[in-house]
Amino acid sequence: MDLVEVLPNRLHMLRFPIGQAHLWQDGADLTLVDAGNVASAAEIEGAIRSLGLLPERLERIVLTHCHRDHVGAAGELAGRWGAQVLAHRLDAPVIRGERPVPEPVLLDWEVPLYAHGLTVPEAPPTRVDRELEDGDALGFGDGAYVVHAPGHTDGSIGVHLPHHGVLFAGDCIAAVGPPMLGVFNVDKARAVGSFRRLAGLAPRVACFGHGDPLTVDTAAALAGAAAGTAV
16 A cells, blocks of 8 residues: 655545545544555554554545445444444445445446456445435535535545545546546446536545546646546
8 A cells, every 4th residue: 555645734645556545634633535445444544653643533434435445444444443434325325235336337448447446355334324415514624525426326426625625536537647537337427427517616636536636737637627528
């Protein structure tokens, strides 16, 4: 795992072989956006300690969607440190193991990539302490709130921190290279609409489930990519 500083004393990216999570600091209080794979709890705790922070100050884990490389360690971390697990109402039953993970509608070029992603161990059924809706306040980041961004999954969300100009886009947007529509979508048309909605927030910093964060000319890059993405 790589630990990458995005904003000093505020935001770090935790990059795993497949996927990544993000750690937000409000002083000593911590929020994790996504939780890596099922084997990543120890690495996440180690990263927190390496920053001089305490895992017991982990207040919440916000899951952007139900996939295994995002949910993985959430249950273990929450059980160990008492953090609340938050996810959108539509993905919560999948995260709890009550419904199957939705199958994406794959484009031909996505098929081998999807098979590679399935090498990540499945996430165990994980409790969801709070089911989210569009516009819900999240209690961190001086006003973070939920942006429902369906298409990748029905309950995919972005997390917007307008006071800080930060957007967590989950897998709605990818940035392995220039920003683009995320892959493995259950509904491409809805995903494109969500991409455009998130880009319209014009963040100064954007973080993704896959790819490096954008910190320079972010709003313009997202707007141009969204405008050029066909349904």
